[in-house]
Amino acid sequence: MSRASDRAYEAIRSMILSGELPAGAQLAEEALAERCGVSRTPVREALRRLESDLLVTRTDTQRSFVADWSIDDVADAFELRAMLEGKAARRAAERMTDAALDRIRGANRRIAEAVGRPVADVVGFLEGNRDFHAVILEVAGSRRLAALLSTLIEQPVVWRTAHQYGREALRRSHGEHEELIAAFARRDGAWAEAIMTGHILRAYHAYADAHRGLAEQGLVREAAE
Amino acid sequence: MSRASDRAYEAIRSMILSGELPAGAQLAEEALAERCGVSRTPVREALRRLESDLLVTRTDTQRSFVADWSIDDVADAFELRAMLEGKAARRAAERMTDAALDRIRGANRRIAEAVGRPVADVVGFLEGNRDFHAVILEVAGSRRLAALLSTLIEQPVVWRTAHQYGREALRRSHGEHEELIAAFARRDGAWAEAIMTGHILRAYHAYADAHRGLAEQGLVREAAE
DNA sequence: TCGAATGCTATTGTATACAAATGTCCGAGG
DNA sequence: CCTCGGACATTTGTATACAATAGCATTCGA
CATH class of the missing domain: 1.10.10.10 (Winged helix-like DNA-binding domain superfamily/Winged helix DNA-binding domain)
Structure with missing residues (x-):
């Protein structure tokens, strides 16, 4: 530093x-x-x-x-991210160790706790989520893949609308993580890739829906004006 | 500049x-x-x-x-590149215009000329090849995809061993490009993706073979010492 | 009134000086 | 003989000054 x-x-x-x-x-x-x-x-x-x-x-x-991210830009980024994280999940499943699996389970446990709070702890969710995906990327063991994904993971629009996600969406995310863990436990690369791809694309549509809702209320563009 | x-x-x-x-x-x-x-x-x-x-x-x-690129690093980079360029080819096929198709055909014509020379013109081949792929990336119309690929396309080891490719490998490359053009002409994204993925992976194996040959002769590591 | 040229201002590019951190080598002590 | 310190050399980080360039507005001429 x-x-x-x-x-x-x-x-x-x-x-x-x-x-x-x-x-x-x-x-x-x-x-x-x-x-x-x-x-x-x-x-x-x-x-x-x-x-x-x-x-x-x-x-x-x-x-x-x-940078001004248009809707198309965001869709584009999510599409690429779905592909690359899917790939990472496949590699991770093929190289998974018991120790790493434990860390992934721990991250998802923290996510469950954050979601289960009386008032859903979105920041806690995001942190757990970041750890969850980070461990997978680490196990995938491709410096290049990690470098490519790092430019796609944090997008301003997404960051700002994450708080719009409902508890239901957060819970579904946790559920998909559980399924990923099952795929990792069985070292099934194809399964892991399929779930991860779907996971990211579902997150995209959750974002797109929330964003569309905001746009209808005229609440999105205010920051740019 | x-x-x-x-x-x-x-x-x-x-x-x-x-x-x-x-x-x-x-x-x-x-x-x-x-x-x-x-x-x-x-x-x-x-x-x-x-x-x-x-x-x-x-x-x-x-x-x-x-940077010291190990064999695994190179394999890793090619694998990712195959995936991303495949994706780019799919998108390009879906958005192809007649004008762009003409430019792609022109690039492959230049490649044919370079390969057809009495002494194969490797530099000419590389230039035509670069143009060929650049137009596809342009038509794919994803700034992000272009940005990701740009970090993968030029690798020192590959660059230095390109001259090792035989005329036969160059001709095969040209042939695969022709097939890609056919897929583009029909706007068939799945076909284009399949061919492009194979095209890159074949290039990888051509490189790996050449590199293995050099390694056996003890000609590769000299630069690092 | 419109357009082009011109001078002023804001902003970025480059060089250089100095500070902080790192690496190296050698000697003292065990 | 090995290791641990510490001084010195190298290298990188930051600040600042100055140069070059782009943006902008105003004015002058047609």
């Missing part, structure tokens, strides 16, 4: 994910440097990283803006 | 691809800056880009080295 540039990266990233910096906003290095309390050099580095994460775009004249 | 940093990127990249900078060599910013005739700042930027291309790795203490 090289202090300043990582701090800048985290700071800008969270400003984008939270919507504090709305889609289309210009990202001037000097202004960001001041807001992050560092100089332009680490900010520049952070912007390049965010650009490769596709959270930031640059015009042909090198000016940076918060 | 921001002059200095792009020059540094191209310069370092070609030094790696050509083997002038062997796998495992340390990349000190100052030394590279001097070799490229620029200051450290653009070199740093170039190194970050090369790192995201997986041509350069960094230790936990932030020192950069030319």
